[in-house]
Amino acid sequence: MSDYLLDVKQINKRFGGLHAVRDVNLQVRRGEIVGILGPNGAGKTTLFNLLTGFIPPDEGTVNFQGRSIRGLKPHKIVNLGVARTFQLCRPFVGMSVIENVLVGSLGPRVSDVDLGARAMHLLSEVGLAEKADTPSELLSYGDLRRLEIARALATDPELLLLDEPFAGLGSAEIESISALIRKLHAEKNLTILLIEHKLREFMQLVSRVVALDFGEVIAEGVPAEIVSHPRVIEAYIGKQTPEALA
Amino acid sequence: MAALGSLDKLSSTAGLVSLCLLAVLPVLVGGSYLVGVLTVAAIYGIWAVSWDFMSGLTGRENFGHSLFIGVGAYAAGFLNVQMGLGPWWSLPASMVLASFFGLLLGFPTLRLKGPYFALAMLSAAVIMQRLMLIFWEYTGGEEGIQDITPLIKNHLHYYWFVLCVLGLTTWLFAWLARSRWGLILRAIKGDEATCMAAGLPITTYKIISLIISAAFAGLGGALYAHYQLQVSPQLFAVVTSITIITMVYVGGIGTIFGPVGGALLLTLMTEGLRNFGEWRLMIYSVLLILILFYLPNGVVAPIWKKIRAMLTSSVQGTGAQRPTDKATGEA
Numbered sequence: 001m002s003d004y005l006l007d008v009k010q011i012n013k014r015f016g017g018l019h020a021v022r023d024v025n026l027q028v029r030r031g032e033i034v035g036i037l038g039p040n041g042a043g044k045t046t047l048f049n050l051l052t053g054f055i056p057p058d059e060g061t062v063n064f065q066g067r068s069i070r071g072l073k074p075h076k077i078v079n080l081g082v083a084r085t086f087q088l089c090r091p092f093v094g095m096s097v098i099e100n101v102l103v104g105s106l107g108p109r110v111s112d113v114d115l116g117a118r119a120m121h122l123l124s125e126v127g128l129a130e131k132a133d134t135p136s137e138l139l140s141y142g143d144l145r146r147l148e149i150a151r152a153l154a155t156d157p158e159l160l161l162l163d164e165p166f167a168g169l170g171s172a173e174i175e176s177i178s179a180l181i182r183k184l185h186a187e188k189n190l191t192i193l194l195i196e197h198k199l200r201e202f203m204q205l206v207s208r209v210v211a212l213d214f215g216e217v218i219a220e221g222v223p224a225e226i227v228s229h230p231r232v233i234e235a236y237i238g239k240q241t242p243e244a245l246a
Numbered sequence: 247m248a249a250l251g252s253l254d255k256l257s258s259t260a261g262l263v264s265l266c267l268l269a270v271l272p273v274l275v276g277g278s279y280l281v282g283v284l285t286v287a288a289i290y291g292i293w294a295v296s297w298d299f300m301s302g303l304t305g306r307e308n309f310g311h312s313l314f315i316g317v318g319a320y321a322a323g324f325l326n327v328q329m330g331l332g333p334w335w336s337l338p339a340s341m342v343l344a345s346f347f348g349l350l351l352g353f354p355t356l357r358l359k360g361p362y363f364a365l366a367m368l369s370a371a372v373i374m375q376r377l378m379l380i381f382w383e384y385t386g387g388e389e390g391i392q393d394i395t396p397l398i399k400n401h402l403h404y405y406w407f408v409l410c411v412l413g414l415t416t417w418l419f420a421w422l423a424r425s426r427w428g429l430i431l432r433a434i435k436g437d438e439a440t441c442m443a444a445g446l447p448i449t450t451y452k453i454i455s456l457i458i459s460a461a462f463a464g465l466g467g468a469l470y471a472h473y474q475l476q477v478s479p480q481l482f483a484v485v486t487s488i489t490i491i492t493m494v495y496v497g498g499i500g501t502i503f504g505p506v507g508g509a510l511l512l513t514l515m516t517e518g519l520r521n522f523g524e525w526r527l528m529i530y531s532v533l534l535i536l537i538l539f540y541l542p543n544g545v546v547a548p549i550w551k552k553i554r555a556m557l558t559s560s561v562q563g564t565g566a567q568r569p570t571d572k573a574t575g576e577a
Contacts, residue, residue: 044305052443054439054442073442074439074442074443075441075442075444075445075446075447078442078443078444079445083443083445084443085443086439086440086443090439090440091436091437091440092433092436092437092439092440093436093437094433094435095429095431095432095433095438096437099429099432101441102426102429103429103433103441103444103446104444104445105428106426106429106430106444106445106446107444107445108445108447109445115426132426151440151443151444154444155444155445162424172537197346
């Protein structure tokens with residue numbers, strides 16, 4: 001038994017000749033908000049797919065709450081309490097907003113009798129209550145993100161994995177999604193692991209950062225350490241000075 | 247709660263009224279010919295609604311529905327003629343055997359992505375048709391199995407029985423489609439990865455849905471066998487599956503009620519065009535092309551939607567004085 005909620009050791013994934021994730025170690029304590037930072041193609045989303053069972057790892061261990069979840073099917077991992085969102089929002093086309101959330105609550109983790117009221121409550125938490133009956137394909141990009149988060153929350157997770165929650169959003173929307181993540185973390189006692197490369201909001205949100213490049217962990221620490229870490233600057237920001245990041 | 251509600255009363259009532267009208271139609275108009283046409287139409291209705299439940303809701307199109315129909319029909323013929331069992335055994339036996347084939351085929355094929363499920367089902371139906379010829383000692387080969395005992399001797403009574411089965415089948419599928427099960431199937435049509443991220447074992451849901459769909463296709467097959475009083479390998483023909491799929495599209499895919507209407511409409515249209523002699527097939531095909539081209543959501547379901555909207559608005563106009571009724575109706 002480790003005292004980490006999520007404990008990943010020496011995980012590897014190769015796609016043909018490409019070593020997409022190389023010997024990655026990652027520990028997340030209960031109640032943390034951990035960020036995964038890295039340029040495009042660094043292996044962030046692949047890492048998420050390995051953790052959530054969408055892609056099987058070649059080597060390594062993945063433990064959640066002290067038990068191995070490596071090699072489990074995605075739905076089994078979700079039902080142990082690990083929920084995820086997708087980088088490209090994937091609503092159920094042809095279904096209303098509330099129906100999208102309801103689908104998330106039909107797994108075995110949720111025993112609530114009044115699923116409709118529960119879904120409505122989740123929608124009001126993410127700020128979509130008045131759009132409950134809107135067809136999901138009519139939502140704006142920011143609202144789709146909120147819907148993704150509500151659907152992930154519907155599975156009643158312990159650990160929430162957010163894949164680039166700010167991608168494609170304007171600064172006002174980034175601010176409000178950021179506030180939403182903070183609120184969920186505080187109110188629901190959620191542990192959150194998120195991928196991002198929008199530096200400013202990201203650094204304000206997370207308590208710890210793991211920086212990836214070419215599938216490898218290149219640095220780990222609190223945001224202040226990461227932004228001044230020479231390898232991060234080299235890999236991610238090029239020649240900019242650390243001051244420009246803060 | 248709209249999403250996980252019970253069946254809406256208006257649609258159920260309309261369905262029941264249509265069934266009653268269909269039941270009295272041959273009595274009013276008369277003629278044993280019409281009874282025969284309507285019996286076949288009702289059986290096609292069972293096939294179409296069972297197809298729509300699995301394929302219409304999940305979007306995984308089954309091009310081998312005739313396989314389950316043939317299995318059900320042959321189960322009826324074999325038990326009745328070769329084994330000498332009473333005709334009523336055919337109904338449960340056809341459902342059980344067709345479900346078994348649903349499991350057998352669904353298990354490997356529903357893991358396939360893209361068009362491969364459709365192709366695998368199509369091939370399976372073709373293979374079954376060949377197998378009927380190869381095992382001719384049991385299946386009667388080209389000739390099939392003759393002299394099947396009718397379930398009910400009187401043709402009109404048998405038609406009423408088939409109508410009842412159609413009504414119950416449609417009600418069952420409509421209820422399932424409105425339940426959480428139906429919601430999951432529609433979600434699978436939307437996006438499989440998101441379903442997995444929602445914690446749902448999608449392959450299991452798809453396989454069980456195919457089994458249920460197969461059971462009722464088989465039941466329809468047995469009803470057909472006891473109507474024709476013979477079965478032949480032609481039952482497995484791909485054209486049967488295509489006809490059913492066309493009926494579903496004309497009715498309105500994924501709407502459960504719509505495909506039943508589509509089946510009745512197309513069967514009656516085929517018969518109605520008989521007066522046109524050799525032009526019949528051409529007129530039929532042109533009408534079909536026009537429908538599919540200009541009305542991609544089908545004919546029956548969208549028309550019913552419009553009628554329903556009209557009815558609901560008029561009911562709401564008069565229902566203003568009875569707020570209690572409305573409150574309980576929506577609870």
